[in-house]
Amino acid sequence: GYQVHYDFELQVPYQSQILLKTITAGDIIVTNVQGDFEVKNVNGKILLEEMGGSGTAHTVNGKVKVFFTRNPASDCSFKTINGDLDVYFKENLSAEFRLKTFNGDIFSDFPVTYLPLEPTQGERKNGKYVYKGSRFMGVQTGKGGPKVKMDTFNGDILINKK
Numbered sequence: 037g038y039q040v041h042y043d044f045e046l047q048v049p050y051q052s053q054i055l056l057k058t059i060t061a062g063d064i065i066v067t068n069v070q071g072d073f074e075v076k077n078v079n080g081k082i083l084l085e086e087m088g089g090s091g092t093a094h095t096v097n098g099k100v101k102v103f104f105t106r107n108p109a110s111d112c113s114f115k116t117i118n119g120d121l122d123v124y125f126k127e128n129l130s131a132e133f134r135l136k137t138f139n140g141d142i143f144s145d146f147p148v149t150y151l152p153l154e155p156t157q158g159e160r161k162n163g164k165y166v167y168k169g170s171r172f173m174g175v176q177t178g179k180g181g182p183k184v185k186m187d188t189f190n191g192d193i194l195i196n197k198k
Contacts, residue, residue: 053089063098070105081119090182095119099191103198107131113185120191123184124198130178134185136171137193145197148175 041061048054053071056064059078066075070088081098090108092115093100099119107126114121120140125131132151135142151174158165172185177195186193 130181134172144195
């Protein structure tokens with residue numbers, strides 16, 4: 037008949053590669069890590085401040101907010117079901133974005149050019165070919181570069197200039 041709640045505060049070398057996960061009623065907050073990251077949460081927000089690496093930040097019910105100290109050098113993925121994706125990049129961003137939101141809007145502080153839809157592979161079922169689209173829209177900033185995937189169901193996507 038009781039409930040236990042733990043809060044952890046960790047200090048790691050700033051160049052560390054991190055893997056953090058939590059479930060139910062916990063937020064993940066990371067500050068000043070320059071290595072790559074993988075952060076997963078269920079029923080809580082993710083806040084990554086002063087990040088210098090590349091990686092993933094996924095949650096189910098919560099906002100994902102990321103501030104980069106330098107633009108990612110490799111692919112990144114940000115995802116939530118119920119919440120906004122709010123990511124701050126440095127000026128002169130060159131990246132290829134794949135963006136999807138069902139109940140939300142997409143905003144960018146950077147000028148973008150639209151990319152063609154990714155081709156789909158047909159699958160043969162009952163003597164017929166079935167094709168399914170990904171429903172991601174593609175845009176490019178600058179000259180292109182690492183792929184940044186941003187996916188939310190109920191929320192906005194904000195690509196901000198820091």
